[in-house]
Amino acid sequence: MKIFRKATLVLTIMSIGMSAQDTIMPLWPQAVPNQIASGEKEVVDHKDDGITWITNVQNPTLEVYLPSRKNATGQAVLIFPGGGYHGLAYDWEGTDIAKALTVKGVAAIVVKYRLPWSKSITKGKNVVPLQDAQRAIRLVRAGAAEWGSAPDKIGIMGFSAGGHLASTLGTHYNDEVYQRQDAADDLSARPDFMALIYPVITLGEPSTHTGSRTSLLGEDPTQEEVNYLSNEKHVNGDTPPAFLLHAMDDKAVPVENSILFFGALREHQVPATMHVYPTGGHGFSLALNDGRLKNWINLFFDWLVNLD
Structure with missing residues (x-):
């Protein structure tokens, strides 16, 4: 798309080799909203448990992984790590997942x-992740043709707090x-489907993940702020179809989060x-060392194939 190429030169690079991996592009071509320049630095920390943690994100990005053209299903999934x-x-909950998706022909964007x-x-801290999520899916929709994806087959996947952000996008895409x-912002931010993996859904008691709520809303949020981002309260008939996955013994994010969201989807007759x-437990990613859980990604692929 000609307009989209003007927004960033990265797409031109990507169009040269559609099977290329690990292409990174910025989300915001102009000023990053609600943010000022500061001396803060992004931190990439390789933990002892083998997981790479990124904190203090200053320049949000998309990292794009594409299957070969011949294997591409036309579907794309944006991934929000927890x-x-x-x-x-x-x-753990980003690039590893992306690589697993491309094996099945699905374009994956972390x-x-x-x-x-x-x-x-500086302001609107509670909506800053949603700003990035809306912008991300609009950019992917704008670049879909370049990446061998269909603009009406773009979904989202989120893990833990990333599942909260995914469900926020799935219920607040019109906000x-x-x-x-630029022209990408004229496109819809509605996902065509969503996968929520051990997600935080509610910010209300007693089932919320306190750490996510405090990071997002502070120590003493108003009830209005809690309600706005308790996403089970915002499901309607236009909410995208959903795939939910959770473990009963999750001590960090209670399974009630998924149950609440599933109930709201069922009430509004949204396929789920x-x-x-x-x-x-919590935070199992692909669960490759768990004989039972490791099949969840195949259940997701089967669900994708059978989406209407």
Whole structure:
């Protein structure tokens, strides 16, 4: 798309080799909304447990992984890693997932989104992740033809707090949370489907993840702020179809989060599939070392194939 190429030269690079991996592009061609220049630095930390954590995100990006043209299904998935809105488990719940999706012909885009506790964010801390999420899906929709994807087959996947952000996008896609920057912002931010993996859904008691809520809303939020981002309260008939996955023994994000969202989807007759495993805990990613859980990604692929 000619207009989109003007927004960033990265797409031109991508169009040369559509099977290329690990192409990174900025979300915002102009000023990053609600943010001022500061001396803060982004931190990439390789933890002892083998997970790469990113904190203090200053320049949100998309990292694009594409299958070969011949294998492409036409579907694309934006991935939101978790981390309690304090950091991003960037490989564990991001790039590792992207690589698994491309094996099945699905374009995968990891979103490095801003985290609201950053001091460089001057206002609207609670909507800053949503700003990045809306902008991300609009950019992917604008670049779909370049990437061998269909603009009406673009979904989202989020893990833990990233699942909260995904469900926020899935229920607040029409909210005007930033000013238009280019032609991509004229496109819809509605996902065509969403996958929520051990997601934070509600910010209300007693089922919320306290760390995510505090990072997003602060220590003493108003009831209005809590209600706005308790996403089970904002499901309607236009909410995208959903795939939900959770473990009953999740001590960090109670399974009630997925149950609440599934109930709201059912009430509004939105197609939804939910898988609840008896064990697995929290933060299991692809669960490759769990004989039962490791099949969840195949259940997701089967669900994708059968989407209307």
